Amino acid sequence: MVSLSVSNKTATTAAGPRPVNLRTDLAPLADLIEVAFHDSMDSGGRAAVRELRALSRIGPGLNVLAGVNELTQGISLGYVWEQDGKIVGNVSVYPANWPASLGNAWIIANVAVHPDYRGQGIARRLMEACLNMIRERGGTTAVLQVDRENSIARRLYQRLGMTTERTWTHWRRSPSGRIPPPAPNGNVHITRRRRGDWRAEYALAEIVRPAHQGGVGWMRPLHPGLFRTSLISLISDWMSLRSFERLAIYDEAERRIDASLWIESAFAASSVQLTLMVHPDYQGLYDEALINLAVRRYGARQPLTIEHPEDEMATGALLQQYGFRPVRTLVHMRWSATP
Known part of the structure; x- marks a missing residue:
């Protein structure tokens, strides 16, 4: 799910987004997702956080698992934002695996920024890195979900060229x-x-x-x-x-x-x-x-x-x-x- 807050302020001490490292990032990512989505996380989200923490303890076999586990696949292709020695932002992306006639579609999920670091343009930079990666891989389409009440995030996505399909309850x-x-x-x-x-x-x-x-x-x-x-x-x-x-x-x-x-x-x-x-x-x-x-x-x-x-x-x-x-x-x- 998508939860973020942005403004016109710019980040001050961030080197920029980097690809996820499965061997080192899963546990801090679980912490970030739990904090960022605290108000909206359902039972499925809590189960995903538990799975991330369990996967973080697997060790060298994790890269092999990334090819068959949907959660780790989405995270492994995504990006994190590291600042002040900790991970404070994340975006996950994975192939939609739709029928070929529908094009090369991708799913964007877990756009998350730690509450203490919101309003610095981190979400925008993470999304730009994500969309560039999709282009480089020949992607034609990307889809995401965002809470209806999250007007700040919706405006960000619109500025990045996304359009609204429909609203679902x-x-x-x-x-x-x-x-x-x-x-x-x-x-x-x-x-x-x-x-x-x-x-x-x-x-x-x-x-x-x-x-x-x-x-x-x-x-x-x-x-x-x-x-x-x-x-x-x-x-x-x-x-x-x-x-x-x-x-x-x-x-x-x-x-x-x-x-x-x-x-x-x-x-x-x-x-x-x-x-x-x-x-x-x-x-x-x-x-x-x-x-x-x-x-x-x-x-x-x-x-x-x-x-x-x-x-x-x-x-x-x-x-x-x-x-x-x-x-x-x-x-x-x-x-x-x-x-």
Whole structure:
């Protein structure tokens, strides 16, 4: 996640950014991230900090691990800012590994500056080093997330050429014995999406989750591969005890899908993840039918989570009505390399 504060003051005693040294930097990086993101760190962030500290004790084998561990890979390609004998700034970057047709995309994360060193231009210099590295490696695109309220960081990224794709709210519903009655729109027919109808669902996504707005959500750019179910993915889900159900509301006369709900769960997962898409003509109707179904099926015993566009306000109101609470609202931003 991105958390920083900058001003027009300049750094006074910094030699500039340098690449991360995995053998010496992991423990101080864990300390920095913990301090910089203290107010916004969730359970996943705390787990990442613990993993960094554990990795810092591995020793010589760490460079080998960097090739297969996503956390160390992102850190190993990033930069730190060392000043007064300690690491006070960091930015992580790693390949997005998107389909080749979407270009050479990269993810920027953990833009962090120690509170005592903010306002000195450190974040800007780290970001510039990061973007230059992406260019040198043939990158065409970089994406990041930033808290909606962090206007200072957003302005910095805009000055560096990044544009806003879309703003997303992360919602969570805790298990509750208060299960709602069936939705009042009883004539709505919900069924499993037929495997061969992925193009109809993709057409719906092109309307409500277009590519220029970042697609279906964070790290889910619009691409046919998200909608097709391959044999390899079925085997992978089976081996990892993962379930991925696709529900749909059809307009059979027009042979189209007007709403869909993805329900993803896994053995020992902390929550059931939902993904909801509804045609604008049916928002407030079909979204309630699908949310109602998910809450009635899972809401008594498992937490439910969903990442949903902030601009779809009717759906947001329904999520609140069904017991979901906003956790964070993040702005997704994109940078495109210029020739």
